[in-house]
Amino acid sequence: TQLLEQSPQFLSIQEGENLTVYCNSSSVFSSLQWYRQEPGEGPVLLVTVVTGGEVKKLKRLTFQFGDARKDSSLHITAAQPGDTGLYLCAGRINNAGNMLTFGGGTRLMVKP
Amino acid sequence: DADVTQTPRNRITKTGKRIMLECSQTKGHDRMYWYRQDPGLGLRLIYYSFDVKDINKGEISDGYSVSRQAQAKFSLSLESAIPNQTALYFCATSEGTRNTEAFFGQGTRLTVV
Numbered sequence: 592t593q594l595l596e597q598s599p600q601f602l603s604i605q606e607g608e609n610l611t612v613y614c615n616s617s618s619v620f621s622s623l624q625w626y627r628q629e630p631g632e633g634p635v636l637l638v639t640v641v642t643g644g645e646v647k648k649l650k651r652l653t654f655q656f657g658d659a660r661k662d663s664s665l666h667i668t669a670a671q672p673g674d675t676g677l678y679l680c681a682g683r684i685n686n687a688g689n690m691l692t693f694g695g696g697t698r699l700m701v702k703p
Numbered sequence: 704d705a706d707v708t709q710t711p712r713n714r715i716t717k718t719g720k721r722i723m724l725e726c727s728q729t730k731g732h733d734r735m736y737w738y739r740q741d742p743g744l745g746l747r748l749i750y751y752s753f754d755v756k757d758i759n760k761g762e763i764s765d766g767y768s769v770s771r772q773a774q775a776k777f778s779l780s781l782e783s784a785i786p787n788q789t790a791l792y793f794c795a796t797s798e799g800t801r802n803t804e805a806f807f808g809q810g811t812r813l814t815v816v
Contacts, residue, residue, distance in 0.1 A: 593744070595745075597745075600743060603708060612805060620801040621801070621802070622801070624802075624804070624805075626805075631809065631810070632810070632811055633707070633793050633795070633807025633808050633809055634793075634805075634807050635807070636804045636805070639802050639804070641802055643711070644708070644794075651763065651768055651813055652770060679746070681746075681805075683801075690761075691748075691752070693738075693746040693747070694743035694745050695743050695744055695745045696743070696745050
């Protein structure tokens, strides 16, 4: 089992719909990041959240860090075909090295 | 030019062959990482290096080795490739500060037949 569980694994929606992607764990994270990856490219950082309960907005994307810093969500309003891609959450735990641990990813397809 | 460059981008090799994947960066970061990506499993850490003299095993280091030739260069070797090492491999760099962003290369798609 993975330290960070993402759901759903796949999501196919029509343009204009709203969606939420979840990232859950039983571990506490010092921070959590969301990355987006397009075919043939490496992941690119969207946001970092560090405080329990923190909410950050990036245009139509809203990111929330759980109060207990064990989970996070990504909500997209009025999805566009350009939002298509693989969304990855990644968390850091306060231990030696403070390494990033990735979730399994959510593959989103937004149809015109 | 990309900040993190991986070569080759694609490689097909035979079982038992030795193969090296190379990574170079112009970010000036001390920390470099090698990840492996498989469908549904996200990215899993193979090895990481905090400076030229520091090499550490990650979550899935068996069957892999690395070399940090300089601050800007970090290579990954498969001494004797096997089919279940077929995957997408990513090199990444970051600063040493907390909650820092990881910068990824474009990936190397490796197929072992």
